[in-house]
Amino acid sequence: MKRILLSLTCVMVASTGFAQQALSWDKAPLASPVVNADNTVTFNIVAPEAQKVEITGDFLPVEKVKTSHGVQEITGVEQLKKNEKGVWSYTSSALSPELYTYNLIVDGVKITDPLNVSAVRDIASMFNIFMIGGGVKGLYQVKNVPHGTVAKVWYNSPTAGLTRRMTVYTPAGYETSGTKRYPVLYLLHGIGGDENAWSELGRATQILDNLIAEGKAEPMIVVMTNGNISQEAAPGETSEGFKTPTMMLPKTMDGNFETAFPDVIKFVEHTYRVQSDKNHRAIAGLSMGGFHSLYISINNPDTFGYVGLFSAAVDKQQSGGVISVYENRNQKIDKLFSKSPKLFWIGIGSTDFLYQSNVDLRKYLDSKHYKYTYMETEGGHIWRNWRIYLSEFVQKLFK
């Protein structure tokens, strides 16, 4: 019997070409990354033939460099050191609770860590993730709490002329809660992202599961759309096959997404048991998604009771397209506030390149004595901030 089982293991492994790793499982296998007791982290890679191995990641100090577009923050790079067995290693300083991302660089080629299968895509690149302490306040961790369902759902958008994919989070108990109706948060991603962004790098699922379990957020449905209106779905999930993604697709910030957004609401309210009134609808997004959230909400002032702008672009970006969406922004903001929204929430990092445009927006709101909530964090235009903003924002919804 044991012989058969061993064969089963060996052949399955050989058939996918990874016999080497499998055999090493019998010994104490080399792991990477290893989170040490003091919250330093050790990275390892077996590369006896490599000349140089480096690591880059958002846990390393950023370097500020001047470019023609102003000061930019460049992720740091550190060297790994090789031991006599050809294993290269690097140990970080002690890290704060957070979700971190990194890549290794072997002889100049940026790669994902071969020993770490926790890898995610952001725009056109893959990188690895690891976590210290379950992330900020432990909210990014899968815990032993009731879990919501995360579904990839297709909806018809007549306005876009496409069938499109979205990610829908329904809270724990939704399926068996009979006729109960739920409020809805529409949660939008940034440039280069898609319908997978918030559930993967954004940890939206874990944040919602945990805050609902703690009684800090209301059970709600979260609808994560794809903001690239010319695209059916995330790269590899479309009828175009496994295409390499690009940063910015046509029509992404030219008013077409905003114009087609009612198709999303219509589908959601037809498909799910939702509370379909303004005070049970929220919209929020990061960067481009904040931009979309702003313009969708002010163009539809009776639709959303809650608006969240996370490191949002707030000024018109592209020329052409559905120009009317971006016209008369401030008058539209006046209209929105004349209808007493429950919450208008702005979050931004102190070094974000969009900081000044958000200062200007707040100045306008202040000049009109409009009530809004403002959160300023350290750092720039990064996922670390967006996860924090989501965690704060959802605690204020539907109460």
Place this chain on the structure above:
Amino acid sequence: MKRILLSLTCVMVASTGFAQQALSWDKAPLASPVVNADNTVTFNIVAPEAQKVEITGDFLPVEKVKTSHGVQEITGVEQLKKNEKGVWSYTSSALSPELYTYNLIVDGVKITDPLNVSAVRDIASMFNIFMIGGGVKGLYQVKNVPHGTVAKVWYNSPTAGLTRRMTVYTPAGYETSGTKRYPVLYLLHGIGGDENAWSELGRATQILDNLIAEGKAEPMIVVMTNGNISQEAAPGETSEGFKTPTMMLPKTMDGNFETAFPDVIKFVEHTYRVQSDKNHRAIAGLSMGGFHSLYISINNPDTFGYVGLFSAAVDKQQSGGVISVYENRNQKIDKLFSKSPKLFWIGIGSTDFLYQSNVDLRKYLDSKHYKYTYMETEGGHIWRNWRIYLSEFVQKLFK
């Protein structure tokens, strides 16, 4: 305006550390892999500092090697060639329609292709995928057809003492079909896999969408469980955090999964609108999942009208555990056939290491004149075969 947008692009890119790729998007970017018009495929990697770059993948001829466990098939390896710009390339021979997997090897380190974000995990390794011609009969491709919903759902298993994750496919139209009830296929993965295996490497979603759209398969719910009964969910999706997966977890083939399986059925029939009788329940699986399917069905002869064994292990594997599950196999098979199952389906590759044990099983069935359907394909214990078996099997269900 353009200046702001450019900044938005640059800062977002810099913040995630991928400025280099972004800048290259302005020119004609280097891609990999490139499927050429004649179905040869060119792989490219920028690695001016590397000494050697190789490729390994299931599109290359396998090499047969003798080991202490018998003849094994080892995936081939080919060299890439460097040009004057430091770009290494390799072009394959013309390939048949199929989904293929590969890794690059840079100075001895097996990596995923930095230019290809289509990467999937199998057991403890990541590799890239690409497709020729939409796969076999075009079934593995996302097409412009109505799409089902794919949900990650958690269920309580009192028998296992865990809350566990599964993948549930509901066919297009399920959400809005009122009181309509659907048949269910329980679809089980192999050793080292989890609840993501069939929807990722197995292309189960695309196969079902396409066959249902063509009228060749009945609309059905497909429930893809996690067969590692000591595990809550796929690696990285559990309360244990981002752990490195291992090939074989405790209790995986010792009767505990089979014993806990009624918890799955109970949850599904409580949560979804299903037809809950034998002739509207099917169970099938690959390798270990075929083993599970066999023993679950014969221990519950009134539960499943359709049974599919894809490259299945059919003999007891581990010692200990819930021994009764594996006792008296042939008498239990007699009992199953005494109840006239609608379909007993066996598929295996001609070089599969489990071939002989399937011959022996068929001999037993033949000796009793039990009716079953048999499909033999080329090749061994590989996903290529399992996708074909699924495509064939689901066309025979619930008709």
